[in-house]
Amino acid sequence: MNHDVIVVGSRVAGSTLAVLLSQQGHRVLLLDKAHFPSDTLSTHFFRAPALRVFERLGVLDEVKSAAPPLTVLWNYIDGHVLSDPVEAPEEHLRYFLCERRITLDWILFQRVKREPNIEVRTGAQVKELIQHDGRVTGVRWSEADGIHEANARMVVGADGLYSTLAKSLEPAYENQFPVRRCMYYTYFQGIEPLEEVSLAEHHFVGDSLTYVFPTDANLTLVAVSLPIDEFPSFKKEPLKRLQTHLDSLPLLKPRLRHAEVAAEVKGAGNIPCYQRIPYGPGWVLVGDSQQVLDPWSGMGIDHATTHASILADSLQRFLTDAAAWDVTMSDYHAQARQWSEKTYRRTSTYAADLRPMTHAALARRGLVNH
Numbered sequence: 134m135n136h137d138v139i140v141v142g143s144r145v146a147g148s149t150l151a152v153l154l155s156q157q158g159h160r161v162l163l164l165d166k167a168h169f170p171s172d173t174l175s176t177h178f179f180r181a182p183a184l185r186v187f188e189r190l191g192v193l194d195e196v197k198s199a200a201p202p203l204t205v206l207w208n209y210i211d212g213h214v215l216s217d218p219v220e221a222p223e224e225h226l227r228y229f230l231c232e233r234r235i236t237l238d239w240i241l242f243q244r245v246k247r248e249p250n251i252e253v254r255t256g257a258q259v260k261e262l263i264q265h266d267g268r269v270t271g272v273r274w275s276e277a278d279g280i281h282e283a284n285a286r287m288v289v290g291a292d293g294l295y296s297t298l299a300k301s302l303e304p305a306y307e308n309q310f311p312v313r314r315c316m317y318y319t320y321f322q323g324i325e326p327l328e329e330v331s332l333a334e335h336h337f338v339g340d341s342l343t344y345v346f347p348t349d350a351n352l353t354l355v356a357v358s359l360p361i362d363e364f365p366s367f368k369k370e371p372l373k374r375l376q377t378h379l380d381s382l383p384l385l386k387p388r389l390r391h392a393e394v395a396a397e398v399k400g401a402g403n404i405p406c407y408q409r410i411p412y413g414p415g416w417v418l419v420g421d422s423q424q425v426l427d428p429w430s431g432m433g434i435d436h437a438t439t440h441a442s443i444l445a446d447s448l449q450r451f452l453t454d455a456a457a458w459d460v461t462m463s464d465y466h467a468q469a470r471q472w473s474e475k476t477y478r479r480t481s482t483y484a485a486d487l488r489p490m491t492h493a494a495l496a497r498r499g500l501v502n503h
């Protein structure tokens with residue numbers, strides 16, 4: 134098959150983009166070094182923006198039925214409880230989901246497989262870009278049987294935080310903030326619920342944030358985001374440190390009496406915030422390869438899927454010869470940045486210290502002085 138577009142990376146950004154391009158009639162080669170179903174490091178919590186894109190892909194019902202919808206946003210902030218229904222402009226999207234990536238990415242991967250215009254290859258690790266006259270024209274990748282190569286009108290890097298495309302092309306950073314926090318998480322079985330409905334529970338104590346989100350497979354995700362100073366000691370004994378931390382949460386500790394840890398504790402202490410220039414001659418980046426957010430705000434999936442949806446519409450104009458490359462890419466860049474601006478600023482600012490944010494939330498409700 135001759136391809137119009139090569140997409141590297143087949144998770145939330147890459148699968149979304151590949152399906153939308155295929156629906157527009159373009160031929161896509163989708164490459165991922167992983168074999169699916171496959172997990173990845175993430176606390177996998179998302180909201181209406183991702184749900185909207187999943188609806189566009191035709192997988193919303195499938196995604197929704199895999200994990201309990203979290204219809205109440207419940208915040209414990211230093212002794213105060215704030216509880217509100219989840220809001221969204223569309224009534225049918227008024228919930229959050231927390232769905233393990235082994236489940237979510239598999240639903241997306243199966244969606245990809247149903248598209249006639251996508252050739253998908255897994256276990257396919259892109260090693261280098263092919264370039265002619267300063268323009269990216271294709272990729273070379275390795276599979277179990279050796280090295281392969283393909284050419285297309287453009288190559289898209291949806292290849293995440295450690296993007297091979299970004300390493301090779303070295304796009305400039307538009308914004309950069311250092312690593313401020315670390316995050317660790319695991320899954321529990323048997324946590325006593327606070328209410329009958331499923332809550333998106335956030336426990337803010339000082340500068341720490343703990344999530345407790347029911348997820349798929351009858352598990353509950355428990356994640357903690359802490360200042361980066363705590364990373365070296367947490368890394369040494371993550372389970373013990375996590376348990377000590379959970380014991381310090383007054384509205385969680387009693388509910389853990391009969392609960393069991395059901396998985397290894399995983400985490401990261403190397404996630405900064407940044408935005409890179411996302412395009413150049415023959416190449417474009419989408420998802421974490423071009424914008425990374427500290428995971429405390431749980432926004433990566435909303436942004437990766439929404440940017441992929443914006444990119445599909447911009448590429449459509451280029452691929453149908455309705456507009457030139459630079460025009461369509463500058464449009465993608467501007468729309469993506471505009472869509473992310475508020476969250477990017479908020480996530481990167483409060484990564485340094487969550488307390489001004491939580492104090493303001495309490496002050497707005499008259500629970501503390503301004």
Ligand SMILES: Cc1cc2nc3c(=O)[nH]c(=O)nc-3n(C[C@H](O)[C@H](O)[C@H](O)COP(=O)(O)OP(=O)(O)OC[C@H]3O[C@@H](n4cnc5c(N)ncnc54)[C@H](O)[C@@H]3O)c2cc1C
Pocket residue numbers: 141142143144145146147164165166167173174175176177178179257258259260291292293294295296297316400401404419420421422428430431432433434435437
């Ligand atoms: C600890 C942690 C917790 C997080 N929690 C949340 C959360 O609660 N909610 C949220 O929304 N976001 C969260 N995030 C962020 C979220 O996981 C990312 O924003 C999201 O996964 C980005 O999706 P992506 O498709 O751009 O990249 P990825 O999900 O990273 O996918 C990239 C894909 O590219 C493939 N790939 C990479 N290099 C190559 C290559 N050379 N050749 C072929 N394939 C390649 C990989 O195998 C992978 O499948 C968290 C992140 C971390 C680290």
